[in-house]
Amino acid sequence: MAALRILDAISSPADLKVLNNDELAILAREIRQEIVATTSVTGGHVASSLGAVDIIVALESLLDMPRDRVVFDVGHQAYAHKLLTGRREAFKTLRTYGGISGFTKPHESPYDVHYSGHASDSLSIATGLAKARQLKGTDEKVVALIGDASLAGGMAFEALNYMGNEQLPLVVILNDNEMSISRNVGALMKHLGNIRANSHYREAREGLQAAMEQGGPAARGLLGFGKNMKESLKQMVIPHTMIYESLGIVCTHPVDGHNIAELRDILSLVLEMDGPALVHVVTRKGEGYEPARQDPERFHGTGPYDIATGKAVKKPAKAPSYTEVFGAALADEAARDKDVVAITAAMTGGTGLKDFAAEFPERFVDVGIAEEQAIGMAAGLASGGKKPVVALYSTFMQRAVDQLIIDCALLDANVVFAFDRAGLVGDDGPTHHGVFDMVYSRMVPNVRVLAPSDEAELVHALHTALSLPGPVTLRYPRGEAEGACLPDAPELLEVGRARVVREGGDAALLAFGRMVGCARAAADLLAAEGIECRVVDMRWVKPLDEDTIAAAAATRLVVTVEEGVVTGGAGQGVLEVLARQGSQVPAVTLGIPDHFVGQGPVGRLFADLGLDAEGIAATVRTKLAAAR
Numbered sequence: 001m002a003a004l005r006i007l008d009a010i011s012s013p014a015d016l017k018v019l020n021n022d023e024l025a026i027l028a029r030e031i032r033q034e035i036v037a038t039t040s041v042t043g044g045h046v047a048s049s050l051g052a053v054d055i056i057v058a059l060e061s062l063l064d065m066p067r068d069r070v071v072f073d074v075g076h077q078a079y080a081h082k083l084l085t086g087r088r089e090a091f092k093t094l095r096t097y098g099g100i101s102g103f104t105k106p107h108e109s110p111y112d113v114h115y116s117g118h119a120s121d122s123l124s125i126a127t128g129l130a131k132a133r134q135l136k137g138t139d140e141k142v143v144a145l146i147g148d149a150s151l152a153g154g155m156a157f158e159a160l161n162y163m164g165n166e167q168l169p170l171v172v173i174l175n176d177n178e179m180s181i182s183r184n185v186g187a188l189m190k191h192l193g194n195i196r197a198n199s200h201y202r203e204a205r206e207g208l209q210a211a212m213e214q215g216g217p218a219a220r221g222l223l224g225f226g227k228n229m230k231e232s233l234k235q236m237v238i239p240h241t242m243i244y245e246s247l248g249i250v251c252t253h254p255v256d257g258h259n260i261a262e263l264r265d266i267l268s269l270v271l272e273m274d275g276p277a278l279v280h281v282v283t284r285k286g287e288g289y290e291p292a293r294q295d296p297e298r299f300h301g302t303g304p305y306d307i308a309t310g311k312a313v314k315k316p317a318k319a320p321s322y323t324e325v326f327g328a329a330l331a332d333e334a335a336r337d338k339d340v341v342a343i344t345a346a347m348t349g350g351t352g353l354k355d356f357a358a359e360f361p362e363r364f365v366d367v368g369i370a371e372e373q374a375i376g377m378a379a380g381l382a383s384g385g386k387k388p389v390v391a392l393y394s395t396f397m398q399r400a401v402d403q404l405i406i407d408c409a410l411l412d413a414n415v416v417f418a419f420d421r422a423g424l425v426g427d428d429g430p431t432h433h434g435v436f437d438m439v440y441s442r443m444v445p446n447v448r449v450l451a452p453s454d455e456a457e458l459v460h461a462l463h464t465a466l467s468l469p470g471p472v473t474l475r476y477p478r479g480e481a482e483g484a485c486l487p488d489a490p491e492l493l494e495v496g497r498a499r500v501v502r503e504g505g506d507a508a509l510l511a512f513g514r515m516v517g518c519a520r521a522a523a524d525l526l527a528a529e530g531i532e533c534r535v536v537d538m539r540w541v542k543p544l545d546e547d548t549i550a551a552a553a554a555t556r557l558v559v560t561v562e563e564g565v566v567t568g569g570a571g572q573g574v575l576e577v578l579a580r581q582g583s584q585v586p587a588v589t590l591g592i593p594d595h596f597v598g599q600g601p602v603g604r605l606f607a608d609l610g611l612d613a614e615g616i617a618a619t620v621r622t623k624l625a626a627a628r
């Protein structure tokens with residue numbers, strides 16, 4: 001019979017109250033085993049979640065949840081929190097279709113504060129909660145858990161600036177593992193490194209003990225904290241003072257983030273403070289599972305894997321990923337043109353730029369989790385005569401729409417925006433689907449927008465974008481490409497010219513990006529029923545090919561198909577052109593409807609949305625029948 005686990009008796013954080021430090025440490029081990037057992041099947045953010053287990057166990061053992069609020073930055077480290085807050089059984093469905101989210105999600109649990117997924121927002125949300133607490137006159141605790149890389153994001157800095165000034169009662173736990181997805185970058189990272197290098201855990205712990213002994217538990221209860229607590233913490237201050245001290249935030253010495261007793265000691269102190277405090281916790285990404293410790297970057301976000309070896313379990317790919325093709329094509333462009341500079345925001349591997357970074361280190365920039373900085377800097381580089389290519393995930397680019405409009409488009413700056421993960425991304429779900437970029441690109445004057453339909457088209461699109469003056473965005477999806485033959489040399493695409501990939505007179509399917517493949521497959525299905533569809537690879541979302549649209553209007557039905565929101569999307573652009581041309585042809589726009597799309601395999605999501613071949617064919621059949 002399997003030994004009973006402590007974890008099996010935990011249905012909420014209240015159950016942690018009866019456990020001592022040793023039992024909590026055993027629980028942390030069990031949680032790690034559960035995380036590995038589940039993610040080996042489902043995939044997930046393994047290394048970050050393993051690294052944060054002890055912090056979460058220690059913290060939640062001290063809180064009165066869900067009254068006390070914990071805001072998880074990105075939320076990719078919150079698996080232990082899920083397991084402690086009534087989702088032990090549901091955890092097996094992590095990131096699956098209809099299953100629980102890989103991030104915190106208030107609709108999933110009252111213990112989750114916000115829809116996490118995008119970095120650096122937790123401190124702002126915590127300031128709002130702390131302000132609400134002040135306004136209500138209540139005393140619930142507010143805590144934000146944020147990683148060292150996310151702390152460098154602009155939004156986090158803005159929140160620190162505010163909380164220090166307002167002296168808001170909240171605790172920031174900085175989970176410092178020296179890692180972003182890859183190695184962390186930036187001056188703040190160096191600052192944290194100096195602090196770690198100059199501190200000595202043992203001395204710091206002795207200082208903490210002395211402070212606690214001086215005050216004693218009863219004294220702590222009476223002190224009113226604030227000032228006295230600051231004095232206590234100052235006894236542990238180390239030669240390199242944390243920069244946030246000067247903003248009015250009390251900062252602790254680095255604490256061992258895998259020592260539950262030490263974590264509980266320091267957290268119980270700061271939780272009683274009436275102003276902002278930052279607890280500097282040092283952890284190791286992947287702690288407790290050797291393959292993740294050895295290769296935290298691969299285990300940052302992984303698919304299923306073999307527990308014994310850590311090796312990925314996946315089917316062999318039939319084609320390279322769009323990301324790989326983009327990375328190689330950009331390196332080729334850089335080899336031809338010394339002015340090409342690549343910029344990414346903490347996604348070097350994710351955007352396929354590792355080889356570029358190795359080959360052209362002086363022309364490669366990783367700004368960290370700082371999308372606004374990436375675009376602002378690109379505008380400056382363009383003004384300085386360079387040809388910046390900013391490679392970001394479509395969803396994270398949402399942060400920097402203002403920089404696209406004001407810093408790039410108004411100036412007509414020569415900046416190429418490569419939007420990776422454009423469209424549905426699968427298991428990460430609604431926070432990560434890249435479904436808005438066609439709208440926010442299309443709406444801005446001076447911006448041209450390309451949506452290549454396969455990897456060969458992507459190579460041409462990048463080459464074309466680099467040859468054009470002014471800002472150009474191009475978008476391509478996550479994962480395996482279509483298996484198209486890659487060109488020996490890239491070609492220049494005619495601006496605003498689509499290409500017909502199949503002839504037919506009954507209906508015209510005007511498709512954008514990889515939806516061209518789905519439209520072609522739909523046309524094949526319909527042809528078997530005697531319905532002939534013209535299929536057009538629109539190539540350009542802006543400018544649209546008005547001649548091709550006029551020709552499409554000569555059929556009995558126009559259907560646009562895009563992998564983005566229909567509201568304000570490419571299809572609506574086509575409708576505007578048809579209206580201007582005075583066309584009476586029935587027209588339908590297919591794409592992401594006006595609701596957030598959940599997580600799951602992309603094929604399954606397409607089917608749900610009527611964007612797969614059967615769905616598109618069904619729309620054509622129904623609409624043609626109605627038009628008769």
Ligand SMILES: Cc1ncc(C[n+]2csc(CCOP(=O)(O)OP(=O)(O)O)c2C)c(N)n1
Pocket residue numbers: 048051074076077117118119120146147148149150151175177179180181285345346347369371396399
């Ligand atoms: C705005 C935004 N940009 C980029 C990302 C992608 N991303 C997710 S986690 C991560 C690294 C986070 O590092 P850190 O905050 O130190 O947490 P750790 O994983 O090390 O625990 C990045 C870059 C994101 N989620 N949001």
Ligand SMILES: CC(=O)[C@@H](O)[C@H](O)COP(=O)(O)O
Pocket residue numbers: 045074076117181300301350421425428478
């Ligand atoms: C948490 C986060 O934002 C990233 O780790 C993201 O999940 C990466 O997605 P990809 O797997 O598509 O690179």
Ligand SMILES: [Mg+2]
Pocket residue numbers: 147148149175176177178179180184
């Ligand atoms: Mg980190």
